[in-house]
Amino acid sequence: MTTTETNSPQAARGRVYQRASMLLVLAGALAGLVTTLLPWVTAHADGGQQLSASADVANPATLALSLAGLASAAALWLIGRWPRIVLGVLLVLIGIAGVVTVATMADAQVLQRALERQLQLDPAGALNSGADLMPARTFAPWLAMLGGVLLAIGGALTAATAQLWKGGGRRYAVAGGGAASEPAAQTKADVRVDQWDALSAGEDPTLDDEDVSSRENSQ
Numbered sequence: 001m002t003t004t005e006t007n008s009p010q011a012a013r014g015r016v017y018q019r020a021s022m023l024l025v026l027a028g029a030l031a032g033l034v035t036t037l038l039p040w041v042t043a044h045a046d047g048g049q050q051l052s053a054s055a056d057v058a059n060p061a062t063l064a065l066s067l068a069g070l071a072s073a074a075a076l077w078l079i080g081r082w083p084r085i086v087l088g089v090l091l092v093l094i095g096i097a098g099v100v101t102v103a104t105m106a107d108a109q110v111l112q113r114a115l116e117r118q119l120q121l122d123p124a125g126a127l128n129s130g131a132d133l134m135p136a137r138t139f140a141p142w143l144a145m146l147g148g149v150l151l152a153i154g155g156a157l158t159a160a161t162a163q164l165w166k167g168g169g170r171r172y173a174v175a176g177g178g179a180a181s182e183p184a185a186q187t188k189a190d191v192r193v194d195q196w197d198a199l200s201a202g203e204d205p206t207l208d209d210e211d212v213s214s215r216e217n218s219q
Contacts, residue, residue, distance in 0.1 A: 010164060011164075011166070013161075013164055014161065014164030014165050014166060015165075015166070017157060017161035017164055017165065018161075018164075018165045018166070020154075020157060021076070021088075021154050021157045021158040021161065022073060022076060022077075022154075023154075024150050024151070024153050024154030024157065025069060025072060025073040025076070025091060025150070025151060025154035025155065025158070026070070026073050027147075027150050027154075028069055028095065028146075028147040028148065028149070028150030028151035028152075028153075028154060029066050029067075029069035029070040029072075029073060029147065029151065030066075030070070030147075031066075031143055031144065031146055031147030031150065032062050032063075032065060032066030032069065032098060032144050032147035032148070032151075033063070033066045033067070033070070034143065035055055035062060035140040035141070035143050035144040035147070036054070036055040036056065036062060036063045036066070037054075038054070038055070038138065038140040038143075039052035039053065039054055039138050039140065040052075040053055040054060040055050040057075040058035040059060040105070040114070040137065040138055040140045040141055041053040041058050041105075041111050041114045041115055041118075041135050041136070041137060041138070042135070042136055042138060043115055043134055043135045043136065044134065051115060051118060052118070052138075053114045053115055053117070053118040055140065055144070057114055057117050057118050058105065058111075058114040058141075059101055059102060059105065059114075059141070059144070061097070061098070061101045062098065062101065062102070062144050065094050065097060065098045065101075065148070065151075066098075066147065068094055069091065069094055069095075069147075069151045072087055072090065072091055072094070072155075075087060076158065081162050081163055081165060082162075084158055084159075084162035084165065085158075085159045085162045085163075087155075087158065088155045088156065088157075088158030088159030088160075088162060089155065089159050090155065091151055091152070091154060091155025091156075091158065092151075092152045092155040092156050092159070093155075094148075094151055094152075094155070095148045095149060095150070095151030095152025095153070095154075095155060096148070096152055097148070098144065098145070098147060098148030098151060099145050099148040099149060099152070102141050102142075102144050102145040102148065103145070105137060105141050111135035111136070111137065112135055114135070115135050
């Protein structure tokens with residue numbers, strides 16, 4: 001890419017779209033990862049005891065989808081334009097899946113089942129929790145849903161503007177530079193072969209064509 005192409009308005013828009021897409025995908029993936037460290041469902045049992053269920057119990061898909069989004073954000077820097085379009089569509093699907101899985105927690109029965117699974121993992125807590133539990137969602141599911149929305153928007157923006165992004169990254173530029181220097185290395189090898197051929201023929205390989213011509217004229 002020449003300097004004129006790099007400074008063109010289209011290239012400038014491509015850089016803006018690229019940064020915006022990357023920020024959206026990273027923000028969505030990190031938001032989902034943060035919610036895996038927080039309680040998703042809480043309930044107060046008899047005697048004032050509080051029971052909580054985290055994301056790995058209430059919604060295990062959040063961690064997998066967030067890690068997929070984070071890996072996709074890293075891959076966007078390395079792959080070419082057409083693979084970016086495909087990955088952008090996949091990010092849209094990942095974001096939608098994240099929103100759908102969190103939206104199922106609007107059902108009170110889903111919250112109750114999450115607490116029951118937590119009680120199975122903590123038998124001691126089950127003995128002291130009492131039978132009547134009133135589950136409630138925390139803000140973590142809403143944050144996870146926001147992360148899914150950001151992933152979907154970032155993926156859609158990636159798929160729509162990938163043709164305006166710059167190339168596959170500095171790594172591929174270095175590889176291209178190595179390929180460009182290969183003919184020069186082959187030329188040097190050919191010169192050394194020619195020098196050996198000249199020695200075999202009894203000629204001085206250090207002389208250039210003008211020196212050879214002047215010596216022949218002097219003879």
